[in-house]
Amino acid sequence: MDWKLELVIVPVSDVDRAKKFYTDQLGFTEDVDHRAGDSFRVVQLTPPGSACSITIGTGVTSATPGTYQGTHLVVTDIEAARAELVERGVEVGEPFHFGAQGKQDGLHPERSDYSTFLSFEDPDGNGWTVQEVGHRP
Known part of the structure; x- marks a missing residue:
């Protein structure tokens, strides 16, 4: 199932x-x-x-606006995703990295699949995380 x-x-x-x-x-x-x-x-x-x-x-939820944090959107190119968000007027942070997993691309030694992220908030403060997966240098 x-x-x-x-x-x-x-x-x-x-x-x-x-x-x-x-x-x-x-x-x-x-x-x-x-x-x-x-x-x-x-x-x-x-x-x-x-x-x-x-x-x-x-009337769809009793949760307090702005309390959701870390819902993930997955992209194949974090830099292109960030550029698109900035172009659309979204206040978005710089990419950040957790650990060095997978193949390194040489230009961004910390950048690797499942380890590269950026974040932004909606107007209420609900926090979103964008994660890079499937990037091919």
């Missing part, structure tokens, strides 16, 4: 502000924006190339 992770709920305080951030600045696709009165709204957004989506909204 397959167990597929297909949806992660991210707590936000302002659905429209968060939706704009995730679609305009991160490039996520809007899949659903459904309201059922003033107390329920679900917005489903999918990162480019991902099989897993996020949901933001009203």
Whole structure:
């Protein structure tokens, strides 16, 4: 039996502000924006190339906005990903490394698959981590 992770709920305080951030600045696709009165709204957004989506909204979680930390997005080129985020106006940190695993590329001795990351936050302070996997120098 397959167990597929297909949806992660991210707590936000302002659905429209968060939706704009995730679609305009991160490039996520809007899949659903459904309201059922003033107390329920679900917005489903999918990162480019991902099989897993996020949901933001009203009445979808009791978690406090800004409390989610470390949700990972995986890319094959951390430097290209960072450049795209900066171009889209996202405040993003510099790449950082944990340990030296895998093949080194010579230009970035610390850079290796599963060990190179960068991070950013959404408008509520939910922290995202971008991890490099599959980089080919």
